[in-house]
Amino acid sequence: MTLERKTRLIGLYLFLGFIACIFVLPILFMVMSSLKPDLQLLSDSSSLRAFLPVGDIGVDNYRDAFSRAPVGLFIFNSVFITATTLVLSLFLASIAAFSFVFIEWRGKTVVLAIIIATYILPFETVAVPLLLLVNNLPWLSTEGVTWGWLNSYQVQIVPWIIRALEIFLFVQYFRDLPRDLVESARVEGASWFQIYRRVVMPLSGPVIATVAILKFLEMYNNQFIWPIMVVQEEGLRPIMVGLLYFFQLNTAWGEIMAYLTIITVPVLAFYLVLQRAFIASIASTGVKG
Amino acid sequence: MASRLTQQNRAGWLMAGPAFLLIAAFLIIPFFMAIGFSFTNQRLVSPNPTEWVGTANYKRLFGLSILTLEAERNEDGAVRTKDGEPVFPSLRSYTRNKDDYPEYYRKREWFSFGRGVDRRTFVLASDVVFLKAVRNTLFFVVVVAPLQAAAALGLALLINRKVRGINIFRTIYFMPVVISMVVVSMLWRFIYDGQNGLLNTVLDMLTFGWFEPVDWLGQKSTALPSIMAMSIWQGVGFHMIIWLSGLQTIPESLYEAARIEGASRWQTFRYVTWPGLRNTAILVMIIITMQAFTLYPQIAVMTGGGPLDSTQSIVFQMVERGYGKQDISGGSTISVFLFLFVLSISLLQRWLTREK
Numbered sequence: 001m002t003l004e005r006k007t008r009l010i011g012l013y014l015f016l017g018f019i020a021c022i023f024v025l026p027i028l029f030m031v032m033s034s035l036k037p038d039l040q041l042l043s044d045s046s047s048l049r050a051f052l053p054v055g056d057i058g059v060d061n062y063r064d065a066f067s068r069a070p071v072g073l074f075i076f077n078s079v080f081i082t083a084t085t086l087v088l089s090l091f092l093a094s095i096a097a098f099s100f101v102f103i104e105w106r107g108k109t110v111v112l113a114i115i116i117a118t119y120i121l122p123f124e125t126v127a128v129p130l131l132l133l134v135n136n137l138p139w140l141s142t143e144g145v146t147w148g149w150l151n152s153y154q155v156q157i158v159p160w161i162i163r164a165l166e167i168f169l170f171v172q173y174f175r176d177l178p179r180d181l182v183e184s185a186r187v188e189g190a191s192w193f194q195i196y197r198r199v200v201m202p203l204s205g206p207v208i209a210t211v212a213i214l215k216f217l218e219m220y221n222n223q224f225i226w227p228i229m230v231v232q233e234e235g236l237r238p239i240m241v242g243l244l245y246f247f248q249l250n251t252a253w254g255e256i257m258a259y260l261t262i263i264t265v266p267v268l269a270f271y272l273v274l275q276r277a278f279i280a281s282i283a284s285t286g287v288k289g
Numbered sequence: 290m291a292s293r294l295t296q297q298n299r300a301g302w303l304m305a306g307p308a309f310l311l312i313a314a315f316l317i318i319p320f321f322m323a324i325g326f327s328f329t330n331q332r333l334v335s336p337n338p339t340e341w342v343g344t345a346n347y348k349r350l351f352g353l354s355i356l357t358l359e360a361e362r363n364e365d366g367a368v369r370t371k372d373g374e375p376v377f378p379s380l381r382s383y384t385r386n387k388d389d390y391p392e393y394y395r396k397r398e399w400f401s402f403g404r405g406v407d408r409r410t411f412v413l414a415s416d417v418v419f420l421k422a423v424r425n426t427l428f429f430v431v432v433v434a435p436l437q438a439a440a441a442l443g444l445a446l447l448i449n450r451k452v453r454g455i456n457i458f459r460t461i462y463f464m465p466v467v468i469s470m471v472v473v474s475m476l477w478r479f480i481y482d483g484q485n486g487l488l489n490t491v492l493d494m495l496t497f498g499w500f501e502p503v504d505w506l507g508q509k510s511t512a513l514p515s516i517m518a519m520s521i522w523q524g525v526g527f528h529m530i531i532w533l534s535g536l537q538t539i540p541e542s543l544y545e546a547a548r549i550e551g552a553s554r555w556q557t558f559r560y561v562t563w564p565g566l567r568n569t570a571i572l573v574m575i576i577i578t579m580q581a582f583t584l585y586p587q588i589a590v591m592t593g594g595g596p597l598d599s600t601q602s603i604v605f606q607m608v609e610r611g612y613g614k615q616d617i618s619g620g621s622t623i624s625v626f627l628f629l630f631v632l633s634i635s636l637l638q639r640w641l642t643r644e645k
Binding site for chain 2 (some may be wrong): 022078092104121127133158159224234243270
């Protein structure tokens with residue numbers, strides 16, 4: 001390697017590293033701050049110590065955050081809502097896509113076109129009328145029929161189960177699968193559901209991962225505007241809304257940083273382990289045409 | 290044959306039905322409800338029956354009047370001034386006088402501009418906060434979309450090369466994308482803090498103490514730009530990935546040809562890379578624009594629309610009314626307006642990517 005190439009390569013790495021700092025340092029700052037008492041936290045932020053685990057390091061902020069707010073409950077709510085929606089979404093989106101691709105039924109072109117058209121409908125544009133709608137919906141529970149979905153789990157789950165993008169991603173993937181597989185299973189007398197379950201789904205690992213990751217990010221990270229509108233009961237709120245709990249204090253930044261770290265680290269860990277799948281799923285949202 | 294068709298019809302509807310019903314119930318029906326409610330005075334709960342009000346909601350949002358006033362004069366005919374500025378008659382005498390000036394009634398000043406020394410034109414609006422929210426959102430979109438797209442392209446070009454360890458950098462640049470905007474907003478609220486904020490410290494160090502600390506979110510001129518910078522920080526990795534998958538569709542042979550022709554780096558970009566990215570470029574711009582239009586968590590967590598309404602956004606106003614004031618019709622009207630925006634953007638995309 002010539003000297004000139006070497007210098008240029010070092011320059012490139014320095015530049016790459018500098019940009020990496022812009023993305024990493026704020027996150028590092030969050031994690032480090034969560035370990036420091038408030039006074040030190042504020043004085044440290046005037047020097048590079050802000051990014052280092054120095055001084056009086058401990059998990060006091062975490063303990064205080066847990067005792068200040070029902071953090072465990074918020075986490076449970078989010079995990080429960082995310083997991084339920086995820087499972088229902090994968091099932092209903094894939095089976096619908098299966099019928100669009102492999103079965104000839106009357107009206108399917110129209111139905112698929114309507115579903116795809118809703119892709120341009122951001123949730124924000126229907127949130128307000130949906131608030132009125134869910135306020136008047138019935139629900140069957142152990143106490144019989146109740147009216148109004150406000151302050152419940154179902155109001156945070158059911159409206160989010162399906163989005164056009166998920167069906168679309170499955171449809172695209174299924175279209176590339178060899179049709180012979182389905183035809184021959186059909187000839188052998190398998191029912192449509194058996195073909196879906198035994199033939200098509202076992203081949204669909206990549207698209208299942210893509211949809212699961214997108215749904216996970218949408219449900220775990222982005223549930224904010226809707227639960228604020230429909231869930232006033234603290235015990236049912238998800239983690240992102242739980243953050244509002246810390247607004248009422250005269251900003252104890254250490255506790256807030258601890259809370260932010262608790263809710264962010266699992267996602268970051270997921271991402272670092274499954275980064276290829278994460279990046280592939282984001283790239284696939286770009287193939288929409 | 291007939292039985293096979295009916296059987297297929299049944300299986301098809303059974304399998305697609307649940308998904309279609311959910312989309313119909315929770316997206317399509319509410320969408321039409323929004324259009325309907327925008328012509329009524331519907332509230333979440335009300336003892337009075339809902340009434341049809343025609344376009345009153347739209348008129349209330351967009352009602353504008355222009356009023357040009359002459360400065361007041363002293364007895365000698367000279368313009369009366371106070372602190373060197375001409376004095377104009379009180380606007381209240383126009384906006385609180387229903388009998389003489391019904392067109393100005395209950396409107397408020399949005400902005401004004403002088404015309405010569407003794408005349409000033411006042412633009413009055415019936416909903417100043419909403420119009421500010423629209424202006425801020427458009428400003429946000431117009432600044433963030435091109436900046437974020439360009440930054441993302443820069444990053445994509447930077448990491449689209451085969452050197453050792455490049456994947457580590459890709460992983461790092463993408464990292465903020467998987468963090469919730471709510472978390473990012475809270476974290477940056479601390480970073481932007483005027484007294485103990487990290488950003489002031491860093492700028493202070495980089496300029497060797499020359500930099501004066503700024504209360505980034507606390508003043509009108511910096512609040513929205515600060516939110517823009519943070520939004521770009523969070524979202525740029527997302528679009529970097531989309532650019533990157535566009536870059537990888539450009540065949541290597543084209544680059545080789547350019548190298549043989551002795552093309553400079555800029556020429557290679559201009560004549561090989563950029564033409565190959567046309568559709569990606571449109572896609573990236575559309576995605577960013579759509580995301581930018583629904584600006585909400587940053588505002589709710591960081592500023593609540595302040596200071597002085599300088600960070601109000603369309604969706605923030607929609608939630609304030611639809612949920613905060615339980616004014617379903619007012620919130621729905623804003624929803625319809627937002628939808629028209631988004632629709633025109635995606636029609637633009639259709640038109641730009643049409644088959645020639």
